[in-house]
Amino acid sequence: MIDNTLSLWARGYAWLPDLRRRPGNGEGPVRTRLLGRPAVVLHGPADVAFFYDERHVLRHDALPGPVLDTLFGRGAVHTLDGDAHRTRKAMFVSLLMSPHGVAALVDRVETHWREALTRARGREIVVFDEAASVLAEAVCDWVGLAVPQEAAREIAEDCVAMVDGFATPGPRHRKARRARARQEHGLARMVTEVRAGVSHLGAFAVPVGAGPGPARSALETVARHHDADGMPLDPHTAAVELLNIIRPTVAIAWFAAFAGHALRRDPAVRARLRTDDGSYARAFAHEVRRFYPFVPFVGGLAAHDLEHRGEKIPEGTLVLLDVYGHHHDPELFARPYRFDPTRFLGREPGPGELIAQGGGDARTGHRCPGEDIVAGVLAAFATGLGRLDHTVPEQDLTIPLRRVPTRPRSGFVIRPV
Numbered sequence: 001m002i003d004n005t006l007s008l009w010a011r012g013y014a015w016l017p018d019l020r021r022r023p024g025n026g027e028g029p030v031r032t033r034l035l036g037r038p039a040v041v042l043h044g045p046a047d048v049a050f051f052y053d054e055r056h057v058l059r060h061d062a063l064p065g066p067v068l069d070t071l072f073g074r075g076a077v078h079t080l081d082g083d084a085h086r087t088r089k090a091m092f093v094s095l096l097m098s099p100h101g102v103a104a105l106v107d108r109v110e111t112h113w114r115e116a117l118t119r120a121r122g123r124e125i126v127v128f129d130e131a132a133s134v135l136a137e138a139v140c141d142w143v144g145l146a147v148p149q150e151a152a153r154e155i156a157e158d159c160v161a162m163v164d165g166f167a168t169p170g171p172r173h174r175k176a177r178r179a180r181a182r183q184e185h186g187l188a189r190m191v192t193e194v195r196a197g198v199s200h201l202g203a204f205a206v207p208v209g210a211g212p213g214p215a216r217s218a219l220e221t222v223a224r225h226h227d228a229d230g231m232p233l234d235p236h237t238a239a240v241e242l243l244n245i246i247r248p249t250v251a252i253a254w255f256a257a258f259a260g261h262a263l264r265r266d267p268a269v270r271a272r273l274r275t276d277d278g279s280y281a282r283a284f285a286h287e288v289r290r291f292y293p294f295v296p297f298v299g300g301l302a303a304h305d306l307e308h309r310g311e312k313i314p315e316g317t318l319v320l321l322d323v324y325g326h327h328h329d330p331e332l333f334a335r336p337y338r339f340d341p342t343r344f345l346g347r348e349p350g351p352g353e354l355i356a357q358g359g360g361d362a363r364t365g366h367r368c369p370g371e372d373i374v375a376g377v378l379a380a381f382a383t384g385l386g387r388l389d390h391t392v393p394e395q396d397l398t399i400p401l402r403r404v405p406t407r408p409r410s411g412f413v414i415r416p417v
Contacts (some may be wrong), residue, residue, distance in 0.1 A: 009168070012402040013293045016041055017325035028309040035064060037319035040302075040311065043325055045332070045352035050308055051321045052367070054081055057300035059366060062318070070176035071166035071247075073184065073240030078366070084095070085361030085411040086364060087228040088241075095218050095245065096369040097362065101142075105249075106376040108138035113384050121416045124393065128411035131256035131381065132156040139249040143242065144217030145190070158183050159243075159250035167404040180243070187239035194223040218245060248370055254405060255374070256381045258292040261338055261399070263385055264392055269341065273386025281379035281386075283344040288378060289356040290349075291339050293399065293406055295323045298358065323355055356376035390414040 009016045020030050020043060042051055051057050058081045062074060072078045077088045095101065112134040120130070126363040134158035140147050147155070158179035165176030216224065222238050222245075233241065262284075263270040272280055299320045306313040313319065328336040333343065334351070344354075351367070352359055357374060358367035368374075395410035 001031065001033050001038070003036060005035055008034065010402065012400075012404050013296045013324045013406070016297050016320065016322040017328070018099075019393040020322065020325060029311040029313070031311075034318060034320070037318050038314075039299075039320055040313050041297075041320045041322055042308075043322045044329070045350075047308075047321065047324070048352040048355055048359035049360065051298075051300065051319060051362060052083075052358070052365050054303070054365070056122075056306055056308075057319050058303045059085075059300050060300055062301045066169075066173065067166050070162050070180055072174065072199070073180065073243060075237040076240050076244055078244075083228045088225075089364070089369070091221065091225045091241075092369045093247075093363050095221060096373060102376055103373050105138060105142045105373055106380050108141050109134060109377050110380045110384070112137045113381065117384070117388060117416050124413050124415045126411040126413050127260045128253050128257040128407060129386075132160050132250050132253035135250045135252055135377070137245070139246050142218065143245060144219035155246065156250055156253075159247045160248055160253065162243075163251050163254075163303055163405060183243055183246075184236060184239045187242045188235040189381075189407060190219065191223045191235045191238040191242070218242070245370070248368065249373065252374055252377050252381075254294060254407050255285075255288055255292070255378045257324050257407050257412045259378060259382045260385055260406050260414065261397060262288060262291070262381070264397065264412075266339065270386045273383055276383065276386070278379070278383075280341060280345065281383045282375060284341040284382050285375045285378035286344040286349055287339060288382070289374070290327045290333070290354055293324055293401060294356055296404055297321055297323050321355075321359075326355060348376050385414075387415055388414075390416045 004015070004019070007019075011018060019025070019032060020041060027049075030043075032039050032041060042048075059079055060081050061079075063079060068074050068076070068079070077085065077092065080088055113131075116125075116130050116134050133153050133156045136159065137149060137152040140152050142154065150184045161172075161175045161179035162183075163176075165172035165174070165179075219242065222233070222242050225234055225238070225241075232238075263273070269284065273284065293356055293364070297320050299318055302315050302317040304315045306315075326332065330336050351361070357371040358365075360367050362369045362371060392412075392414055395408075395413050397408045397410060397412070399406050399408055
């Protein structure tokens with residue numbers, strides 16, 4: 001069987017959907033080769049449940065080294081299974097799924113976003129770049145990192161580099177590695193200092209609480225966390241997990257640029273956001289996450305010899321779940337290439353329906369516990385853009401599907417007035 005790694009790099013988001021549509025590939029799992037190893041492609045809600053069941057698919061050793069060294073970090077929660085994963089995941093759940101914590105972070109984003117737009121009046125800004133900086137400032141406040149604005153902007157640039165360069169060889173990837181190493185080093189030093197009694201608590205840090213005793217900031221919680229073996233995280237791993245709060249928050253900048261793109265495409269959507277009570281903005285955020293390309297697919301390894309939908313999957317086989325194709329399947333979403341927030345109006349998507357941040361149970365499985373933060377922050381960005389008087393100059397708004405991750409080529413430029 002031909003290895004499809006080069007085809008993936010050439011086709012990007014379209015690779016898996018095109019592979020599944022080839023003659024001879026039916027409705028069940030599709031076989032291929034990727035990165036020199038046999039792989040099986042899954043698709044659809046039933047396959048989402050199968051993929052996110054640890055009895056079937058494991059994450060340990062599934063992520064290639066280049067992805068760990070740029071996007072997730074060595075020793076990250078994404079690489080764990082079983083008790084080790086559940087114990088580490090519980091820390092993230094306590095931090096990221098508290099309604100108070102979510103509301104506080106959304107509030108910080110709204111405050112920084114208003115300030116940024118006020119400063120920008122009369123000049124052009126790139127929404128992607130500005131959103132990344134705003135998100136970095138807000139999440140640093142929230143985590144408890146007392147960093148000045150310029151330092152937060154440097155964190156934003158490094159987090160953008162990590163996400164932008166994880167899936168491609170060459171200069172972008174090398175830049176991503178340098179960015180991760182720089183941020184891991186700085187955060188590991190802060191963790192060591194927190195353990196020694198030095199406070200890095202920012203003025204707006206949110207006490208999130210984790211277990212008995214007084215509530216602590218996210219920085220303190222990660223620094224004091226004990227894993228399933230009863231041992232504290234080493235400073236490097238603690239830094240990795242802090243970045244796994246900060247980096248995904250900054251990555252909402254991709255969705256912010258997509259939100260601007262969506263408002264430009266359909267003025268009626270913008271008009272509705274201007275008078276919204278919050279319910280339409282939430283539906284809009286879900287539809288942005290469905291419609292626009294962010295994660296092409298996710299992968300794991302078969303835990304043992306499996307049989308699924310009539311296909312035998314040997315132990316150790318690379319198992320891929322098609323995310324982009326899932327979100328654009330007409331069997332799952334009516335008119336999937338039409339941007340329509342009303343498909344989520346008045347309801348939350350089911351666990352196997354919208355999988356931009358993973359599938360299954362966020363509290364116990366590998367679904368991102370920060371998904372509610374993404375939806376809340378994105379709704380705040382969308383409302384802010386919808387209500388902002390601005391013009392959109394001529395620019396290149398194409399979104400190349402060959403590039404992973406992709407975004408509007410211009411980053412979406414506006415001029416507040």
